[in-house]
Amino acid sequence: MTEPRKIKHVLGLSGGKDSAALAIYMRDTYPDLDIEYFFTDTGKELPEVYDYFNKLEAYLGKDIARLNDDKGFDYWLKQFNNFLPSAQQRWCTIQMKLKPFEEWVKPLIEDGYEIVSYVGIRADEPYRDGYVPTEKFLKVRMPFVEDGLNKQDIINILNNTGLGLPKYYEWRSRSGCTFCFYQRKIEWVKLKERHPEAFEEAKCYEKHLNENASGEKYYWLGMDTPLNTLEDPKRIEEIKRNHEKALKRFEKKRRRNALYEEELIEMVDLDAIYDEVEGGGACITCYK
Template sequence: MTRHILGLSGGKDSTALAILMHKEVPQMEYFFCDTGKELAETYEYLERIKARLGIKIKYLNSERDFDHFLMLHGGHLPSPKIRWCTEEMKIKPLERFVGNDETISYIGIRADEIRDGYISRKPNIHPVYPFKERNLVKADIIRILDESGIGMPDYYRWRSRSGCFFCFFQRKYEWVMLSEEHPDLFAQAVEYEMSEAKSKGTGYTWTQGETLLEIIARKDQIIADHEKAIAREKKTSPKLSLAEVLESVLDDEDDEMPCLACHL
């Protein structure tokens, strides 16, 4: 018997895909790869999804969090060049969850996106892309979320992607807002960064060329520049939602593609 699975990240695209598919594929298995370093808003959003759709979500990794794998990797933090976090905490748990069963994996890449659909290279896991097949774009995803009553996760007020609170793909404005919204989590991110630099002598920083404390030292300028960019984008594209405006502005700052398994 073929299994049908859909991974939720706590982001808008995978959520919209779950909304789209849950009646069409009643045997769907939903899962969330829990790093133990998620925002509280992410867990709240997953609870909202479960309640609205009447589904169960299997949480993977509950017994082994980020710090466990950090120790296994000799205390070396992940980076855009060495993404051990995605491999250890997203892909491998998915493959253990599936085992050798023939499986169809539903992936929320939109028709207006150009990016790699890689999740797993196991031959028994077969990816499908319902948004692409139906030519659904970002505006459709937002409509699906609104019509379902689930809406967007709360962190989309200041952050355009799901994932760990210290994800190295965050833009500088998002780091500033993490310090405002969750000062305790920001302090943990600083501690990780300083520990890596001190123990390994690498000069490692979560964001290229600047430590988190250096970013915060000029946070007023970062916020001011961001607000000017938001105002320009609103004027240029008045029909965009606030979440779309934020995403567009942050993408202009840094459009490097994050890990697919983390941010759909």
């Protein structure tokens, strides 16, 4: 008879509110479970995420392992022939988020472990494909779904610990790379205001892009739209004005709908404000 596998519990932090709340929830609800926390770091993450992790580590009483892809974004950009990653070609997530995780768990699995990975999907959202393990000894569990916790519960967990939301939620809806192509224009405008050096770096990456077979260039904002189009003060004003209008429309809609009970937090609710499914198609590994 084969020996049962040893179990290794792991929990991936993305820098987003849900995984942070899950780490706290697991520590407080299942204190006997020995969980290893990890973060797959592209080296291009928002500075606010690192600040938040320092506080979170203090609360958890444990370090968050940083899993780096040693090669980094510039190396991969060259490998992908100077085509920026995009929603259609999401090589960044695969090379710099998913593969480092697989490399991390591989020796554990070879050493006879089964990996149980805890993911911060909530009870009030549809299941996402996110990370679908192909490895037989890697199991995914969603405690918020199992225990029926929704978005307001998650906000309450973070507030009750005193940690609150990561600071970037003041101006951006998701964690991840400073130049993530899943940002909305209003977030790019805010990136320029909050982290001008990161905006400049994103612009630099647009300098040497290759054209596709049809002679088009794909920039961070999409086809033939370089980032410097967001530097015109009139354009910035227009983006801000449009955002304010969208926000007002959403507030009005909420007031008419008695079902909306949870508090409105502009950047947490940004996808809803623009009538999109939460996450906007981004991978849960990057933002959850």
